[in-house]
Amino acid sequence: MNSKEIKAYNLPSDRKVIYHMETKPYVVLVIILIIGFLMFAINATLAIVISATMAYAIILLPSKVIIDFCEEYVILYNRPAKSDCMMIYYDEIVSWSYKKGSVEDELLFELIDGSKERVECFNRYKVRSILNEYASDKEIRIK
Numbered sequence: 001m002n003s004k005e006i007k008a009y010n011l012p013s014d015r016k017v018i019y020h021m022e023t024k025p026y027v028v029l030v031i032i033l034i035i036g037f038l039m040f041a042i043n044a045t046l047a048i049v050i051s052a053t054m055a056y057a058i059i060l061l062p063s064k065v066i067i068d069f070c071e072e073y074v075i076l077y078n079r080p081a082k083s084d085c086m087m088i089y090y091d092e093i094v095s096w097s098y099k100k101g102s103v104e105d106e107l108l109f110e111l112i113d114g115s116k117e118r119v120e121c122f123n124r125y126k127v128r129s130i131l132n133e134y135a136s137d138k139e140i141r142i143k
Helices: 026-041 044-059 124-133
Strands: 006-008 015-021 066-072 073-076 084-089 094-101 105-111 118-121
Touching: 015 124, 026 044, 066 118, 066 124, 094 124
Parallel strands: none
Antiparallel strands: 006 084, 015 066, 066 073, 073 084, 094 105, 105 118
8 A cells, every 4th residue: 555644855746736725715815805905995994904804814824734636646734743744545545525514624535454534624626526536436425
């Protein structure tokens, strides 16, 4: 079995990342920041609050990489040691499921050796489309 936990600095340098998921949604934050700037014409106080909050979130709040989807494998960065990651090859996935929760979503993998991996996740449409392409017919739908 090739899937294993490794140090992040040992990841192949020539990997081609298809989709990179972080905890900080930059696109949403920038859109709200732009809306904040546009609000100056309507309500300056509200515009300052929105703009300052979004600038704070973009600049000062920490961001963490959650998942990298590559052509041959997926990399999960949710390990206890921040320098560790789990590399899972698509052909070693027995099943996967995306469970939508009220507070957080989770992505579950079951591997051929019987082990299970779980990662907090978001953007289910993008995740499901990538996994349906690279690990097709392995999804288990959870209601």
